[in-house]
Amino acid sequence: MSKALEKFLSENLDDLKSKGLYNEIDILEGANGPKIKIRGRELINLSSNNYLGLANDERLKKAAKEATDRYGVGAGAVRTINGTMDIHDELEKTLARFKGTEAAIAFQSGFNCNMGAISAVMTKKDAILSDELNHASIIDGCRLSGAKIIRVKHQDMEDLRAKAKEAIASGLYEKIMYISDGVFSMDGDVANIDGIVEVCKELDIISYIDDAHGSGVMGKGAGTVKHFGHAKNIDFQMGTLSKAIGVVGGYVAGTKDLIDWLKVRARPFLFSTSLTPANAAACIEAIRIMEEDPSLHQKLWENGDFLKKELKNLGFNIGASATPITPVIIGDETLTQKFSRRLIEEGVYAKSIVFPTVPMGTGRVRNMPTAQHTKEMLLEAVRIYEKIGKELGVI
Template sequence: MSKVLHSFLTESMAELRSQGLYNEIDTVETANGPIIKVNGQEQEQINFSSNNYLGLATDQRLKAAAVEAIRNWGVGAGAVRTINGTLKVHTQLEERLAAFKGTEAAISYQSGFKCNMAAISAVMDKNDAILSDELNHASIIDGCRLSRADIIRFKHSDMDDLRKQAKAAKGSGRYRKIMVITDGVFSMDGDIAKLPEIAEIAEDYELITYVDDAHGTGVLGNGAGTVKHFGLQDKVDFQIGTLSKAIGVAGGYVAGKKSLVDWLKLRSRPFLFSTAIPPADAAAATKAIELLMESRELYVRLWERANYLKDGLQQLGFQMGNSETPITPCMIGDETMTQTFSRRLFEEGVYAKAIVFPTVPKGAGRVRNMPTAAHTKEMLDQALAVYEKVGKEMAII
């Protein structure tokens, strides 16, 4: 290793450690369900750190679908989609996604992150502008940068500011196209985008509408997501999602008009130059979507568990910000205290990771809890007892 690189890495990581910003990566040694074991320890942990909202990552029906797909199709697609990597399991997945999302068509990608890298830059360019919520996910930010469009940030969920920025961008006459882009559910705070107001502003100023619903799919709209929650399928041009959170598998998708999907197949680079998602993932994700379309059972159970945990933490005196979804942050503030709080929870059998800068702004550290449909009320009661013990011990409550 060069001396310059060694010096940079050593000094930079030491600085992160001193600020409480160094993230230790744990090894989960069991399936990522409601109870896990971590780093070789015998003690089991109540798991509040996965995005496995509906418990589908370990669902036997999805496992069976994946195994059957491996038997029939092998472990890999073998090529990019445009050569001969489009297998029947991929087209079946996309047909179910379109029906699930209430759109004409859908296209699948290797991850939700790649969706944003692919879709934004395939449509927007240096002649355009993108109005982006200031708390949008990192993948949206990177996708916007890749497009080379002018990026105009508006204050988080501030519709007056969005209208002001849209009016100025439209009135400048500088841009060929203008897009407004937002998360459907904001992953660190759990609040929901104001999509009806966004759609109205978009109509007034002829904006392209783009919603990343990674944390809304499976969680809102009877499982179909934030756009369906507000009944805006005909008002939103791009519905972006991941197959790795509530769906429980891996991959991502864009849903919208057939002409949009056809264009993405011609111009989105991850589709053109990266091998398709494995057949097992496509089949398991299809099964998950079919289960959500057939029954609200997991959806209802998720919300029951989430509300139970939120009510318990609130009664204990924890501050949870403005969450409107199962995402349940316990706001701490100071980064070092946040890391210490998370470690103490771990020592007592609750696995809830500290979330600090750069994932959230400095001084906004929190422990983020992700209750799932797979948690039992007994697990939640046990976790609440730990939160009470550690919270009082550290004078947080």
């Protein structure tokens, strides 16, 4: 190894560890369900994005197996050569119907969506107004576009309006976009879609909502934009296929012209092999289940409301979450890491989230109840939280 590289890695890894910012990766011995096994121990799992439990659903497994038998394990090419199969076309039509838009495009991941879609439309001649707490993939997509990035105070519509007017008045930009998460994954708060639509319409700004954590959760499963009745008023609806839908991938839903443009200009779509046929088939089945049976969605919200109420009653700071995402905000990074380790030792797998994922000094243990959790599992998790909270002086 180069001495310069060795020095860089050694010094920086040691620095992260000393500050409580080094994250160790745990290996699951089996499926990512309501309980998981790590190093031979069974733990109540509160760290999964598998909101509806569909990642382990037998109906999705059956659809994936049948698609593999019919199409093979891989698509064999990028979408624009001959990697588009009828199963991909069916998935995109299903997504468009589900989201209430003219068309949709599927990508290999949600991160790829934001990297590809933003930079396909925005250029160095443009400006992007971005909520200050947006996901890393949004930030990277904005940077890749070369557009001027203007940070907007979190969920502050007056700051959005003022900065948008300033950008317009400057005369420097051909196009201006506002981009926001639909559900903010670290705090669980929901974007002000009504306010966003009002400002963007008033000032003729392109609107982009990243609904990774809203898809399958808000709007009876159809997402945050649909929840507020604005499927026709948001230009870009981005979502993932890897969280509530339970598989892998991402998508953008919008007008036919927008989707046609992304199919010829979004670089991850152009230069990466298509989603596997099994993934596409499983996603279609997941959407069918969500459309036909609301019970999983209802159970998710019941569990989320219950866990939030119990943790708040114990005196934990759970922030302003309006979704099943339930942060326990501790603050100090080292204490947050210690709290998470003690939870795991006692039987609850809830990972710490610290800088740079969240601002310095706002470390939290993030809890993600799912439709698969039983009341008994959640009660046991609350009991352990109370024990560790008192032990470490958090409550």
